[in-house]
Amino acid sequence: MSKYIQLLLLGLAIVLFSCNPEIKPDAVIDELPEIFPDYCNVTVPASIAPLNFRMKEDVDGIAATLKGANGDEIQVSGKTHVEFSAKKWTKLLNDNIGKELSVTLAAKTNDKWIEYATFKIYVSTDPIDHGLAYRLIAPGYEVWSKMGIYQRELASYDQDAIIENTLITGSCVNCHSFRLTDPDDMSLHIRGKKGGTVLKTNGDVKLLNTKTPKTISNFVYPFWHPSGDYIAYSVNNIRQVFHETKDKRVEVIDSESDLIVYDVNKNETLYCDQIMTKDHFETFPSFSPDGKKLYFCAANAKQMPMQYKDVRYNLCSIDFDPATGTFGDVVDTLFNAAAIEKSITFPRPSPDGKYIMFTLVDYGNFSIWHPEADLYLYDVASGETQPLEAANSNDTESYHSWSSNSRWFVFSSRRINGLYTRPYISHIDENGKVGKPFLLPQKNPDYYENLLFSYNIPEFINQKVDLDVRTVEHLANTKGTNVEQRE
Known part of the structure; x- marks a missing residue:
């Protein structure tokens, strides 16, 4: 033969x-x-x-x-x-x-x-959005090589680059955000000499210079108002400290931080004295689905980095009037995590307004290297809080976001090997019951073992992101648009 x-x-x-x-x-x-x-x-x-x-x-x-x-x-x-x-x-x-x-x-x-x-x-009978957008980044701390923000269609294995840092030499791309999962309204940040905040609205793309005389940094950690008229950001003086033990490799801390709201239509920054205080650190803002409250994390200011383990953030809120762009007079504490010697990070309200999901850690506000980090659910109507035991593991559960119909959430987890964050998706029913999470599927199951990049900030998108990177490249070589302060 x-x-x-x-x-x-x-x-x-x-x-x-x-x-x-x-x-x-x-x-x-x-x-x-x-x-x-x-x-x-x-x-x-x-x-x-x-x-x-x-x-x-x-x-x-x-x-x-x-x-x-x-x-x-x-x-x-x-x-x-x-x-x-x-x-x-x-x-x-x-x-x-x-x-x-x-x-x-x-x-x-x-x-x-x-x-x-x-x-x-x-x-499930509950549909899910078109796809996910996320950053893929190597596990480095001070330097970066190739990184980018990518999108993945959930019905297939197709992954495309939205923007990569190779577009602009020496840059870092991060802080991508969409209005209610709609990529027609998009904000992302380019860090570096030619950096700025890229803002896409109504088909128009511009580059913002967001540092103002009244703020301590450029804008970071965005969250869109449901109307699309505003974006909440925090301004942070961010530092890194390193641990000598293998369980916690690095700590990202704020030596100071405040919150602002950006008026998209008027190119103005709105300030609120109650959430720009020297005796508190405020960070990670998010608007309620009706647009009338601003949620955020707040902690008593400490001497940093010496007291970084004593910084514990609570879940807070303040009223916001979208018609006038003004704030209420009182900051409410919704969940006092410091009272139980815990700290809250990444509060994300469900689009139906029923829940706020957050990550709970022992201290600090950056949970990505905290193995004790778990997901919790705050019931807005009752004020009750419960751990999402079905979704949590023995390792880090960190950044999370909701689907547009509030029936799915995606989150970052290090449960596979404690080193790389991977995206998991869970179903949650109308009563808050959570199903067992599943890892974002790949054509070859060995994909994750061979991937030397972490998934960062997974966000649902209801359609494919269309961003003209050549326009972004051109804008990065211009002076950009200065953000104004509302008087």
Whole structure:
């Protein structure tokens, strides 16, 4: 037999096996398989890319049957991992919206097939937004090489660059934000000699010089007003300190910080004496969905960096009148984290106005390197707060954002290896019940092991981001537009 025919027969055998993986197991065990990513018993939207996976341990073969509630099924097998047909996967999920899929898995080791207990994948009736936008950044502290802000379509594995720092030599891109997941209104920051705040509104793109005589820094940590007429920012004097222990490598601290609101239409900065105080650090603002409150984190000022472990932020709010661009007179403390020797960071209200999700840590305001960081949910109506136990892990849970319908949230987690942040998505129902989170799927399950970049600031987007980078490049070589102070 010629070598060509041998290869042809081998290829045919592989195809037949892949299309008809009816395996007769040598043993059946009543245990869930240990797979990566862990997609056992997760809740997903119908428009999610196939959840390909592999066994955590090395195996000689793997086969899976994915069955719908009406008996329709997909059978697939492979040498190292399970890879579903995108067409068949999409059809199966859409035929089973509001139902559950059963997954039966068998793995081959030492010439024996072991079949595991069946697990479920729940297909939610709640839709999800078009995609995610995030920054990919190497785990460096003082310098950066290649980095960028990227977008990913959730229904596929397609990832595109929105903007990369190679566009402008020596720059850093960060602080991307969208109004209610709509990328037609967008703010992002370019740090460096040719830096500034890039603002996109109504199809127009401009570069803002945001440092004013009354502020301590350029604008950072943006959050859009639902009307699109305002953006809340913080202004921070940010420093880094380094730990000698491996559990906490770096601490990002503010030696001072304030809040401002930028009037998009008038190119003016609005100030409020109650949230620009010397005896408090204020940071991470966010508007309520009705636009009438400004939420933020506030802590008693301490001597930095000596007292950085004594800085604890509470969840606070102040009234805001969008018609006049004015603030209330009283700052309310909604959740006193300092009283329980904890600190709050990243308060993010759900678009339906029912909840505020935040990260709780032992101290400070930058949770990304705090292994104790967990997600919590504050009920706006009752004032009750509870940990999101279904979503939390034994490692860092950090930045999070909501889908436009308040039924999904995405967050950063270091649960895989404690080093790199990865994006996880969870379903949350109308009663605040949270489903098991699932890792953003990739075509090859080994993708994350080979990726030496962290996902930073994952944000939902309801359509593809359209930003003309050549316009941004041109603006970066101009003086930009100075932000004015409202008198």
